[in-house]
Amino acid sequence: MGRVAAFFDVDGTLVKTNVIHSYAYTAFNLPSLADRFTRALRLAAALPIYGLVENINRKTFNDLFYKNYEGISEDRLIALGEEFFENVLRRALYPRARSLIQRGKEQGIHQVMVTGALDFTMAPLARYLGMDLMKANELEYRDGFAVGTVKRPLLAGPTKAHWIRQYAQENDIDLDRSFAYADSYSDYPMLSLVGRPCAVNPEMKLRSAARAFDWPIMNLA
Numbered sequence: 001m002g003r004v005a006a007f008f009d010v011d012g013t014l015v016k017t018n019v020i021h022s023y024a025y026t027a028f029n030l031p032s033l034a035d036r037f038t039r040a041l042r043l044a045a046a047l048p049i050y051g052l053v054e055n056i057n058r059k060t061f062n063d064l065f066y067k068n069y070e071g072i073s074e075d076r077l078i079a080l081g082e083e084f085f086e087n088v089l090r091r092a093l094y095p096r097a098r099s100l101i102q103r104g105k106e107q108g109i110h111q112v113m114v115t116g117a118l119d120f121t122m123a124p125l126a127r128y129l130g131m132d133l134m135k136a137n138e139l140e141y142r143d144g145f146a147v148g149t150v151k152r153p154l155l156a157g158p159t160k161a162h163w164i165r166q167y168a169q170e171n172d173i174d175l176d177r178s179f180a181y182a183d184s185y186s187d188y189p190m191l192s193l194v195g196r197p198c199a200v201n202p203e204m205k206l207r208s209a210a211r212a213f214d215w216p217i218m219n220l221a
Contacts, residue, residue: 070148
C-alpha cells in the first residue's frame with residue numbers, strides 16, 4: 001500500500017491573491033521609475049484581455065501573462081518574491097489554511113503544493129507552510145534575465161493532473177487514498193484524480209460539480 005499525499009492548489013485555495021497581484025508587486029518595485037511606469041500602464045491596459053483569456057483557457061492565460069516578466073533579472077525576481085511574501089502573501093493566507101496543512105503533517109500525509117504560479121513567488125510560502133514539496137512554473141532566463149517564456153510543461157489544469165499522476169507513480173503515492181484541494185473548475189482534472197477531492201472556497205462552477213459528485217466543500221476563510 002502506497003503513501004498518502006495531499007495536493008494543494010494555491011491561488012484562491014490557500015491565499016486570496018493570484019498571479020496578477022504578484023506581478024503587479026514586481027512591476028511597482030523595480031528600480032527604474034520609467035520601467036515601473038511602462039509596466040504598470042501595460043498591465044492596466046491588458047487586464048480585460050487577461051480576464052477573458054483566463055475564463056477560456058488557463059494555460060493560454062499563463063503563457064500570455066508571463067510574457068510580462070521579460071527583461072527582469074532573476075536575482076531581482078527572487079528578492080522581490082521574498083518581499084512579496086513578507087508584505088502581501090503572508091497576510092493574504094486564508095486563516096484556516098495553515099492548520100489544515102499542519103493537521104495533515106501530523107497524520108503523516110505528504111504535503112505537496114502544485115501551482116501554476118511562479119516558483120520564486122511560491123517558495124517562501126511553501127517554506128512558511130512546511131510543505132514537503134513545491135511544484136510551480138519556472139521562467140526561462142538568458143544571461144540572467146527573464147525572456148518571457150515558461151519552462152515546459154507549463155502547469156495549468158490538465159498538466160497539473162498529469163504531473164501529479166507521474167509524481168505518484170515515481171514516489172509510491174496511493175492516489176485513491178490521497179487528497180486534493182482546489183478552488184477553480186480549471187483544476188477539476190486534479191481533483192478527479194484522487195480518491196479524496198475537496199472544493200475549497202470554490203467558484204460557482206466548481207461548487208456545482210462538487211455537489212453533483214458529493215465532494216466535500218470547505219471554506220478556509
